[in-house]
Amino acid sequence: MITYYHDRSVQVTSAAIRADDRVYPLAEITLVWHQRGSRSWRVLAGRGAIGAALAGPLVAAVAGVALAIWWNRSLTVTIAIVGASALVGLAVGPAADFLFEHLDRSYARGSRQRELWVRWRGRPVRLLRTADARRFGQIYRAVQRAVEATEPARR
Incomplete structure (x- = not known):
């Protein structure tokens, strides 16, 4: 198992994403996107x-x-x-x-709230909401890498 990102509330591995004590297997995630809030x-x-x-x-x-x-x-x-x-x-x-x-x-x-969303089992789920742009970027890239690494197995 490969760990792409890990901190106290979020862990992204080659098998699943754990966010706030909820686990989302990568095989059940079909889409990843982000949204930005208004400026603070x-x-x-x-x-x-x-x-x-x-x-x-x-x-x-x-x-x-x-x-x-x-x-x-x-x-x-x-x-x-x-x-x-x-x-x-x-x-x-x-x-x-x-x-x-x-x-x-x-x-x-950063000066905005950022949200990371995934489509899990056919419904949208917000994984993360943070104002820390650097942390958000690290987590978002980790999720993208993890999902991309599992795509050949999905085909």
Whole structure:
């Protein structure tokens, strides 16, 4: 028996698919498809907040330099304002790696619910519903490989 995918709630083997303690033999599955739900505005708002957190100090630094030039104060004051603005801009550096990692994970998880469906014994059955795009893709590809591997035996 070949195991194509395995985690705590889903197992895809060359014999069957187990999802949430239900077993579906591959010989009884005739069709596999997926559906996507609507976008999650909460996820999109979170991505926007991360973008704002990254851009905020940089915008403040540019605004500080522009103000220093516009005010036309003494050289000492202008240098102090530009220096303080540069420090504010550099403040984003240590936090950027952390924020970019969260942004990356957000895209890996996806912003939609995804569902994996099969036709089992002639009726549609939803095997999986998840917002984790990466996990969904792994499971969907595993199910496709398992079903394709059993097709020569079905003919």
